[in-house]
Amino acid sequence: xxxxxxxxxxxxxxxxxxxxxxxxxxxxxxxxxxxxxxxxxxxxxxxxxxxxxxxxxxxxxxxxxxxxxxxxxxxxxxxxxxxxxxxxxxxxxxxxxxxxxxxxxxxxxxxxxxxxxxxxxxxxxxxxxxxxxxxxxxxxxxxxxxxxxxxxxxxxxxxxxxxxxxxx
Amino acid sequence: xxxxxxxxxxxxxxxxxxxxxxxxxxxxxxxxxxxxxxxxxxxxxxxxxxxxxxxxxxxxxxxxxxxxxxxxxxxxxxxxxxxxxxxxxxxxxxxxxxxxxxxxxxxxxxxxxxxxxxxxxxxxxxxxxxxxxxxxxxxxxxxxxxxxxxxxxxxxxxxxxxxxxxxxxxxxxxxxxxxxxxxxxxxxxxxxxxxxxxxxxxxxxxxxxxxxxxxxxxxxxxxxxxxxxxxxxxxxxxxxxxxxxxxxxxxxxxxxxxxxxxxxxxxxxxxxxxxxxxxxxxxxxxxxxxxxxxxxxxxxxxxxxxxxxxxxxxxxxxxxxxxxxxxxxxxxxxxxxxxxxxxxxxxxxxxxxxxxxxxxxxxxxxxxxxxxxxxxxxxxxxxxxxxx
Numbered sequence: 001x002x003x004x005x006x007x008x009x010x011x012x013x014x015x016x017x018x019x020x021x022x023x024x025x026x027x028x029x030x031x032x033x034x035x036x037x038x039x040x041x042x043x044x045x046x047x048x049x050x051x052x053x054x055x056x057x058x059x060x061x062x063x064x065x066x067x068x069x070x071x072x073x074x075x076x077x078x079x080x081x082x083x084x085x086x087x088x089x090x091x092x093x094x095x096x097x098x099x100x101x102x103x104x105x106x107x108x109x110x111x112x113x114x115x116x117x118x119x120x121x122x123x124x125x126x127x128x129x130x131x132x133x134x135x136x137x138x139x140x141x142x143x144x145x146x147x148x149x150x151x152x153x154x155x156x157x158x159x160x161x162x163x164x165x166x167x168x
Numbered sequence: 169x170x171x172x173x174x175x176x177x178x179x180x181x182x183x184x185x186x187x188x189x190x191x192x193x194x195x196x197x198x199x200x201x202x203x204x205x206x207x208x209x210x211x212x213x214x215x216x217x218x219x220x221x222x223x224x225x226x227x228x229x230x231x232x233x234x235x236x237x238x239x240x241x242x243x244x245x246x247x248x249x250x251x252x253x254x255x256x257x258x259x260x261x262x263x264x265x266x267x268x269x270x271x272x273x274x275x276x277x278x279x280x281x282x283x284x285x286x287x288x289x290x291x292x293x294x295x296x297x298x299x300x301x302x303x304x305x306x307x308x309x310x311x312x313x314x315x316x317x318x319x320x321x322x323x324x325x326x327x328x329x330x331x332x333x334x335x336x337x338x339x340x341x342x343x344x345x346x347x348x349x350x351x352x353x354x355x356x357x358x359x360x361x362x363x364x365x366x367x368x369x370x371x372x373x374x375x376x377x378x379x380x381x382x383x384x385x386x387x388x389x390x391x392x393x394x395x396x397x398x399x400x401x402x403x404x405x406x407x408x409x410x411x412x413x414x415x416x417x418x419x420x421x422x423x424x425x426x427x428x429x430x431x432x433x434x435x436x437x438x439x440x441x442x443x444x445x446x447x448x449x450x451x452x453x454x455x456x457x458x459x460x461x462x463x464x465x466x467x468x469x470x471x472x473x474x475x476x477x478x479x480x481x482x483x484x485x486x487x488x489x490x491x492x493x494x495x496x497x498x499x500x501x502x503x504x505x506x507x508x509x510x511x512x513x514x515x516x517x518x519x520x521x522x523x524x525x526x527x528x529x530x531x532x533x534x535x536x537x538x539x540x541x542x543x544x545x546x547x548x549x550x551x552x553x554x555x556x
Contacts, residue, residue: 006180006206006519007349008198010382013187013285028228038302046302066419068303074414094324094422096316098369103290110370113313115321115418126418128304128313141324160306 041069044083050157052149056121058082067121086120088147089168093117093126097136110136116145116165132164144168171269175395175402176261176554177388178207179515184351184383184503187285192227196239196281199384199508203277207388207398211241214388215273219249220260220280222506222543225294226287240279253543254456255410256280257385257510258550262408264389265552274391281384282505291380298545315377316369318422318546319459323371325423326474328462330371334362335480336458337375340494343487344501346527351503352379362458378456381503385511387518403521406536407439407553417545428467428540428549435538435551436469444469448553449534450520451491452513454541455498464540465493467549492530495520510541510550517554 017023038046041057045068048055057069061076067086072079095114099107112131117124131139132148145165155161180202182188182195190198196219204211217240224232233249240247252259257280264278284291295311322328338357345353357375365374395402411430414420432444441447453464465476470491479485485493496502496516499509517537519525536555542548 006202008182008202010183010185011189012185013189036301042302094317094321096313096369100368102292102296102310115317124421128418158306159303
């Protein structure tokens with residue numbers, strides 16, 4: 001079908017070449033170990049998660065309360081000094097029922113990622129997390145949810161100290 | 169502004185395929201050779217080269233631009249690689265444009281390449297590091313999540329149904345059946361096929377998504393006096409715009425791409441376009457997912473918020489309609505080798521405005537077209553307006 005001098009045909013490799021082993025297969029392992037700094041604001045966020053508290057940051061100029069917290073307001077471009085505790089409840093802004101892994105393997109019981117607007121933060125200010133303890137088909141935008149925390153002993157100062165959010 | 173006029177004088181592309189046996193460098197060479205041949209130039213005529221390719225991760229090669237440079241004929245010339253995620257394919261011609269508009273160069277080669285198949289087992293893995301390493305990656309997100317979350321928010325905000333959105337996929341894949349380089353053209357696809365396809369991350373189903381692809385596209389840009397020596401049908405780059413939104417993507421309303429609006433307004437102002445819905449005759453919005461085409465048509469101000477679907481339902485979006493959308497077949501039909509897919513839209517406008525789009529030629533005598541791409545954490549908008 002490729003015609004004319006403006007298009008160039010390619011040599012296409014069929015998927016069967018993988019199954020038939022008709023390939024030179026090289027395995028290479030990249031060194032991808034990192035010691036990331038979480039930063040000052042997210043460091044505080046994680047420390048408070050360990051205590052079972054979600055914190056946000058308020059800009060003294062535009063009065064926006066944002067979560068996750070940050071050291072500067074990207075709109076006003078001013079530093080932020082105020083971190084305040086928010087609720088561990090919120091509203092689902094959007095969600096998905098995900099039936100595949102990153103390498104597109106099927107999963108039977110869907111994962112339910114969602115953006116959850118956290119009570120106490122400004123409008124439409126949410127975080128990415130997951131929804132659990134719910135019939136997937138009952139999840140809807142606008143649904144009220146509450147964080148389900150690990151026990152204090154299990155918490156490590158990580159976003160996964162919240163296991164998931166469940167219907168309130 | 170003291171800027172020189174810039175014309176597109178040639179374009180060429182490889183086929184888009186699922187797995188090319190050619191190396192990334194060979195893909196680039198083939199597209200560049202096709203573009204040079206289309207306007208009877210040699211690589212020696214080219215003053216500078218701009219290359220676009222998305223993440224290094226696909227090829228597993230650090231500083232991929234340097235690796236690809238030989239295929240682009242770039243050695244011994246001023247050369248730069250740009251990368252703004254999925255927006256790259258429409259950004260790299262903007263970069264080429266300012267190379268020429270500034271007066272620095274008269275003939276610039278612009279090439280975009282992507283080989284996604286090397287990343288094994290699935291190209292989606294290359295995007296896992298797009299998420300925040302502390303607050304998001306521990307949740308083990310995959311790339312489909314952000315599209316599914318955005319699509320659901322878009323549908324719910326405006327009350328648009330899956331059945332309606334499937335019309336986008338159907339039109340684009342049908343259009344692609346007329347494209348000689350297309351991977352997924354299908355004359356007979358129906359809304360039912362889309363709705364019956366495998367659910368990946370609801371509301372996203374298999375046929376709502378563009379395919380992982382390999383391919384490359386190249387165009388040649390020229391200053392006015394040089395363009396007139398090369399062709400009697402130059403197509404002018406009349407406006408460009410690009411813009412970025414905050415990376416805190418969970419803190420903004422995903423129903424509307426305001427960064428596309430900012431980029432579009434910049435381009436319209438430069439092109440002197442006051443009423444885009446009347447003055448734009450062809451639109452090639454970025455369509456890696458079917459809802460994204462609608463989202464972007466609204467950002468481009470070609471429809472009111474939540475109303476882009478009406479262009480499809482009324483038939484306006486067809487090649488014989490008032491505002492043909494993705495007459496190429498778009499990413500959904502031609503394929504989505506990321507950076508190359510964006511530049512394919514620029515090549516399509518070039519061929520359409522010259523009346524050389526063969527079976528894909530839109531009705532009438534289109535005077536102006538717009539192409540747009542998008543990328544990163546739903547935050548990059550890149551826009552180019554072209555005219556006769």
